[in-house]
Amino acid sequence: MEAARWEATVEAQIRAAQERGEFDNLPGMGKPIPGRDLPYDESWWIKSFLEREALPSDLLLPTPLQLRRKIEQLPAEVRDLPTEEAVRAYVAALNAEIMAWLRTPTGPRVVVRPVNVEQAVQRWRSERQQAGAHHCAVTAPRAPARRPTRRWWLPWRRRAGQRAGGEEPTAA
Numbered sequence: 001m002e003a004a005r006w007e008a009t010v011e012a013q014i015r016a017a018q019e020r021g022e023f024d025n026l027p028g029m030g031k032p033i034p035g036r037d038l039p040y041d042e043s044w045w046i047k048s049f050l051e052r053e054a055l056p057s058d059l060l061l062p063t064p065l066q067l068r069r070k071i072e073q074l075p076a077e078v079r080d081l082p083t084e085e086a087v088r089a090y091v092a093a094l095n096a097e098i099m100a101w102l103r104t105p106t107g108p109r110v111v112v113r114p115v116n117v118e119q120a121v122q123r124w125r126s127e128r129q130q131a132g133a134h135h136c137a138v139t140a141p142r143a144p145a146r147r148p149t150r151r152w153w154l155p156w157r158r159r160a161g162q163r164a165g166g167e168e169p170t171a172a
Helices: 002-020 044-053 063-072 074-078 084-103 117-139
Strands: none
Touching: 063 074, 063 084, 074 084, 074 117, 084 117
16 A cells, blocks of 8 residues: 555656656657667676776776786886886886785686886886987988078068068069
C-alpha cells in the first residue's frame, strides 16, 4: 500500500515535469543509443569512463605491469630533463616505487627490478651528445636570415616631395 502511494507520487512528478517541458531538448534525444547493436561487454562502463575523461588505459594494468611500462618508457621520459641531477632524481623516485612494490607485492608475479641509475645517466648523456651533434650539424650551414625593415608612415606626415596620392614626383 505504501509502495503504491510512493509510485503514484513519483509518476505525478514525472508527468508534471513532462508537461513543463523539462525533458525536451535533452542531449542525445532522438538519437540511437550508442553501442546498442554491439555484444554485451562487462566492462563497458570502465571503457566509456576512460574515453570520456581521456585517461590512459595503462591505469587499468596491475602495479607490476605499470612499473615495467615506466621502466620501458624511462629513456623517453628523461630525454628532455635539463641536468644529470634531475635524471638521478627521476630514476630514484621510480626505484622508490619499485622497492615499495617489492616489499608488499600485489597482482601477478612479474619480475621487476630497480633501474641502474648509472646506466640511465650514461644513456641520457649519450643521447644528449648525439642530439647536440645532430643539432650543430643541422644549424651550422644556415646563415641568419635578414629581416626586412618595416617603415611606418603616418598619413599626415609625408616625405618631402611626395604627393597626396602616394606617388613620387617624376622628373620631366
